[in-house]
Amino acid sequence: MEIFRQYLKSKTSITDEQFSMLSNELKTRQVSRGEILLIANTRTKLFFFVSKGLLRSYTLDKQGKEHIIQFAVENGFIGDRNSVVFEEPAQFYVDALEDSEVVVINNKFMDLAHVVIPDFGLYNTLRLNDTIRDIQRRVSLLLAATAEERYNSFIKLYPDLGLRLSQLVIASYLGITPESLSRIRRNLVRNPERGMK
């Protein structure tokens, strides 16, 4: 909770008084590795701020294969916009890849924050635009780049994540099989210059 307060202070002009006004709407929750916070096709109004650990959102296809939409580490947010913003069933699952601590955020918090914190709207708009930019870059990679190029760019963009995630999970994010990722990495070890670009 303290971490979330610090985060908001670094991003907005929020005061301690304002934060305590809002904090009634917040809860912290401990999540163990593997624990599911949100199930696709159900309804919920909750969004999560990660104060510790690592979560992901993902879909399951008809063959039961997982496809990772997003990761969230410390100071990141995760949830399902479809249910939170549009009150429709969730598109995604959310679960924890490490033992984590999250701050549970409801819609009332968001509404209040807009009222109470003068520049919250501005901050939020920036954050949403940033999210769009990231996902569009990912689309562009999925359309234009080979598996190896996508892996290289992932490692360059999120070097720390590369160390915290299993290859299975990285492969699922990149849209390839773990076997293919293993072969790609073997090639990169043998030809390190291929990873430079």
Place this chain on the structure above:
Amino acid sequence: MEIFRQYLKSKTSITDEQFSMLSNELKTRQVSRGEILLIANTRTKLFFFVSKGLLRSYTLDKQGKEHIIQFAVENGFIGDRNSVVFEEPAQFYVDALEDSEVVVINNKFMDLAHVVIPDFGLYNTLRLNDTIRDIQRRVSLLLAATAEERYNSFIKLYPDLGLRLSQLVIASYLGITPESLSRIRRNLVRNPERGMK
């Protein structure tokens, strides 16, 4: 311009007086098919509202192949967030796929609109969330679905666009070659039930 006013009136509480205060910051521009409005790696602060016609944003890969990020038809917006919001060089090109008319929107308009129209921030947040939802769905399809499934879901989601776009352009949006799309469509003509799901 009138179309943009109508659009804003349908989405926000804007009054005619408020609109005329803002309209100093707006210009309309005629764009011919093929005309480029925005070039990747350059800087600009302009965003576009489409009052008539059809635009797209896209990237070029090293082999000079186009990869379409987004379409915008009547009442849609298009531009490059990287340059408009973050003042960095544009990631994308924007050009017209049909003779079009756009309203050119600058940052000052956005700032003023937030001040002048009480619920503009709310509207804008919804729009951004909606955009994120759309792109995330697209990522999920790119990760999980075959070319044929992506084509079917594209046609189901944007039936009108399917009729206005060339196959070359649809293929580029789906991340496949026009030849592959041609083969997919042949199969669908022969086995129409495959397009039902």
Place this chain on the structure above:
DNA sequence: TTAGAAACTTGATCTATGGTAAGATATACT
């Protein structure tokens, strides 16, 4: 500390989609 389960690697095939090239239609311009 060790058994069992994950995670990772490797090899042998298979398959969806790409590349190339040629011909067939459609569209647009004079």
Place this chain on the structure above:
DNA sequence: AGTATATCTTACCATAGATCAAGTTTCTAA
């Protein structure tokens, strides 16, 4: 209307990455 130009189709072959199957290594929990 007629030619040029873009768009679409088809066939044949190539390839990135998937799938399957069998190890090997690494983690984990009793």
